[in-house]
Amino acid sequence: MKVVVQRSKAASVTVDGAVVGKINKGFVLLVGVTHEDTEADAAYLADKIANLRIFEDDSDKMNLSLLDVGGEVLSVSQFTLYGDCRKGRRPNFMDAARPEHAIEIYEAFNRLMREKGVHVETGVFGAMMDVALVNDGPVTLIVESK
Template sequence: MRVLLQRVSRASVTVSEEIVGAIDAGLLLFVGFTDGDSQKEIQYFAEKVVNLRIFEDHDGKMNRSLLDVKGSILSVSQFTLYGDCRKGRRPNFMAAARPDEASALYDQWNKALTMKGIRVKTGVFGAMMDVELINDGPVTLFLDSLSNPVL
């Protein structure tokens, strides 16, 4: 599982010229799944994302979590996070989970975030989407289950 996390002032996702998800202050999450991902990764990263202290406190230090600031999440499925560009000029996406498996994991992911008390908006799985955001900071982090010794 991979999550590209961006702290945003606002973000939205549009499909066929219609806004399908939008948030104000919070996190834009691009999420991708690979074979073998399960509830273990989903639960670990859901807990990690909502509790990361990446929002500023009164002293300007990143010391507050999404829960602390009562922020929202815009969650966008992104199989291209598993693009392998090491050979040739065209990315290889063989490491990305099959669409049926990824769709089920994406639904479980969004439910896990919602169960943490977060307002979650989403894109449309498998659709061509336009994503707009105002990156706050900028703060961008990359979470990867393969590089995490806890999982």
């Protein structure tokens, strides 16, 4: 699994003109799943991301986690994270998991984040989505399970 973590002040996702997920302070997570990913990968990343210390403390040091600040998550499925652009000009998406496997792991990841006490909003798996984000910092990281 691969997750792009973007620290945000506010974010939303819209499908067909309707807002389907909206958060305030927290993380926008672009979540990609590959063929061999399992629920163990989802559990590893849920724990890593919930406890990732990238919010400032009173000394302006990145010392606080999402759990420490009571942040929220906007989780968006993103198969294009596994696009391979090394050859030619059109990305190859052969490393992205098939939808039936990807949705299972993506939903497990979201459930595991919720079990940690994080409020999680989502987009719509497989839909064309418009994601609006006020990136805080900006702080953007890529976290992988392998």
